[in-house]
Amino acid sequence: MEPITHNPSQLPGWNIDNDPDNDPTYPMRTRTPDDHKGYSWERPTQQPINIEVLHSNERPNVTAVFGTSVPPSGLSGVIRRFAFKYSENSYLHWLPLLFADRVNVVEGVLSDLAHGHVPNIFAEKGYPIEWKYDKKGLILKLAAFTAVVAGATVLLTRKKR
Structure with a gap:
């Protein structure tokens, strides 16, 4: 196993896209409609839709293939449905989706506890x-978390007085 490096320039392929002559997306502003004439493909067969699938309101239909393992449900599903009412260029789309992910984590822990399973959050x-x-990074991360929790506890305790 290769050692972990914290210097990105030592990673294989680092900075490979820096050469504008070797970058097919550079510069996008000089593209013309003729550049796309060679692109031709048939849309793949549509995956059957037998669960709720959220998709961008900027697209006319669902992608041909999509994930089905975690359909929207619970409070996180409500938040996701709200988010998909807004354009992808809006904070009202992305911020609720980020929040819904955090809510889904809590829902998962509660579901585990309800089914008699105590999750090993440390390992997970x-x-x-x-x-x-x-080790140093983990200690700093846990110290910062402890400081935030302690600070919030102090603030909430003072507010109640």
Whole structure:
């Protein structure tokens, strides 16, 4: 196994797209409609839609293939449905989706507890590996989290008085 490096310039392929002569997307402003004449493809067969699939309101239809493992449900699903009412260039689309992800984590933990399973959050967050390869970073992360929780507790306690 190769050692983990914190210097990106040592990564294989680092900065490969820096050469404008080797970048097919550079510069986009000089593209013409004729550049796309050679692109021809048939849309893949539509995957059957047998669950709720959220998709951008900027697109006329659902993508040909999509994930089905986690359909929107619960409070996070309500938040996602709200987000998909807005354009992809809006904060009202992306920020609720980020929030819905966090809500979904809490829903998952509550679901585990309701089914008699106590989740091993420490392991599921990858902390054992981080402890093995980046002890200092993990200690700093946990110290910052502890400081935030302690600070919030102090603020809430003072507010009640």
